[in-house]
Amino acid sequence: MTLAGSHAGLAFAQILIDELIEAVWLVDPQNACLIAVNRAALDLFGLCREKLVGRHVTELVYTPEDLFFWEDALSGRAETLLSKTLIRRQDATLVEVLRRVGRLNWGAEGEFYLVCFFDQSERYAAENELEKLVSELRATLESSADGILVTDLHGAIRSFNRRFAELWELPNELLTERNDSAIYDWMLAKVKNAEDYARRLAEIASDPLVKSTDMLIFRSGRVLERTTVPQYSRGCPIGRVYSFTDITQRLKHEQELRLAAQVFASSLDAILITDPELHILTLNPAASQLIGQDSASLIGQRIDQILQLWSGSAAESEICRLLEQTAHWQGELNYRHPDGRELVCLASLVRVMDAVGSVAHYLVFVKDLSEVVAARQYIERLAFNDSLTGLPNRRRLDERLEFNIQLAQRAKSSFAVLFVDLDRFKHINDSMGHLFGDRVLIKVAERIAQCLRHVDTVVRLGGDEFVLILHRVDTNETEQIARRLLESVAKPFSIDGFEFTLSCSIGIAMYPEDGETADELIKNADTAMYYIKERGRNGLCFYRRQMNLHLLERVRLDHAMREALLRRHFWLAYQPQVNLKDGRIKGAEALLRWSDPDLGNLSPAHFIPIAEESGFIVALGDWVLQQAITQAARWYCEGLRLLVSVNVSAAQFQQPDFSERLARYLAEANLPPDLLELELTESILIQNIEETLERLQILVGLGVRLAIDDFGTGYSNLAYLKRFPIHRLKIDRSFVSDIPNDESDTVIATAVISLAKALNLQVIAEGVENETQRQFLLEAGCHAFQGYLCAPALRPEQLEALIMRLGLDEPSAD
């Protein structure tokens, strides 16, 4: 029997199930029709009791599972069912329920199926909501730009996001197999200072409530910022969330920004930033210093009203065009500083665009060029002016000459170029030092300038050379000015109590006759100057065309000399040196002779200066030394103890191996060294005094005698003279020739003789041509003479014959 068959049972069951919270059906197991439903079931299905009771269960169930079950239940193959399912309400909505079917045997009342429905829709909705929330959270976690690690209070990892794995470069195996200690080890190995890292982590772990932010520096250089906060649940900490941000780039940018700010603040150039309308937004200290106003008063002002950006050559439209095209403009501007200074500035304008392509700012850089301009002007002055005398220099000369040429061409006029060179200036430099020489040059430059008109130009070429341009002059006027110049330079100088006189040689070239270009004019004036130098100096000379031929001749002569030495066209003549007291011959000066089959007999006065200029004198002088020693040795062997004097040039004397060679020649010839005298000029001796003294001592150590040739023509310093191991002074021919008529020559000759006496030196006069001179020198106490009065330079055999006639005064007799 089923429950449906027992009315009393059914009524009781109805009362029972009505009290239940869940929806309940009682189903007749015979026909699977509903025999009773409770109130909750009416609510759940949205049907009235009449619409439910009596219905076949399969009309009310919805899912295949239910349909199959009831099919099986009716055929006795199934009795219970418990699962989630769906029911359809009257309004066609589906409701998720947990449905339980059980077959109940109610004793005498019969059997029935009890079908209970628990409405799960709310729970499921909550679960769904939760699931959604979780997945949203997960997505949020994953989409975070920071790496996130969540742990429990003991550090066990609960989760981390992909970014965390990326930042820490976790290998795949650590992603798949969760191994907390391996992950922590990995992290430890990544950081640079593992010890600090571990200590800090332990500190954090020890306090579940701590919040902290730290910086982690990786071995790779990457820098992470780690922030950790406790994770709470219902107000209690249950774990910890770590978030990691890669701040490598940010730090770099911050550093760059700091640097930029530092550059901005400390830049020596003025930097101003404006808005698109050129209103100043900010400026650095250098800008306020350059402009001369404090930054507060400048901010807000238009930059172009403060700096004359559009002044000068730069028109506003042009600057705007350039800014438009290249985003940059640069130009010079003048700025009058409030303190009155006129500044020359280099300004640069740079346009800065914003993200959408509009002008955001202008950067204005201003550099004060005043010092640079002053330096440039100074360099120009240096470049175009001689630093010693302040006169224009060679570079300016070319410019002035070109200018004069153009003027003269236009006006069909002439002008003069004078090449002025001081005579024997080297002696002053060598004897008094370069500083003294410089002061002399300044004084000379002043004197030259005083002789000129303001339209003329004087240029110092260097050393003691000056070039003058005389504007619009003819030869007469030029000569007058040149003579004035000679006179002016010849006036005595007095520097630091030292009184001396100078002379100069002036070569003159006239435009256009003597040259049409600047180079030609200078070259020809120079040639004329050389010409006058060679002819005794202290004078002026106009250029003549033949002079250049003369220069060419010098080159040819130098070549011919070299050939002549090879072909044995040189020989030595010996001029006797006579004892003034007894007229006997006491020595001879070896003088070079050149008898050339093509050129004839050439004078050493002509070719020696050329050899000195070209340096050939070293080889030539060496040959002379060897020849003279050989000859003296020959005479010595023949029983003639004759002192032979040899002229030694500066270049020869300065050869490092001069004394060694000399010693070798003496030894090879077997000549007693005291039969050789070296004649050195004053100019040789006054160069590098200490070094010269050393060399002289070596020579004296060899046993040879030393004489100063042309004594009186240089600037001998008596103090040094005393120190030099000299045996003899030779009075220059120029002081002898006018004795006794020229008073100053006479005085000088007498003074030299007295000086020699005082220093206990021998003294010989050269160029003695007459008896008066001889007598004068004898009376003055001179020891010896040489000159045409006795004989010119002779061939050795002629000298021997003369000695036979006059007798020999052996050197030891001095």
Ligand SMILES: Nc1nc2c(ncn2[C@@H]2O[C@@H]3COP(=O)(O)O[C@H]4[C@@H](O)[C@H](n5cnc6c(=O)[nH]c(N)nc65)O[C@@H]4COP(=O)(O)O[C@H]3[C@H]2O)c(=O)[nH]1
């Ligand atoms: N007016 C006049 N002149 C006289 C008289 N007695 C001698 N002379 C000349 O005066 C010059 C004296 O030689 P110096 O002053 O050393 O002047 C020499 C010397 O500076 C140089 N010289 C000659 N031979 C040599 C040499 O072998 N080596 C070097 N380095 N220079 C030499 O050439 C210069 C000229 O030599 P020279 O033409 O031989 O001219 C010689 C000689 O011939 C005289 O009574 N009156």
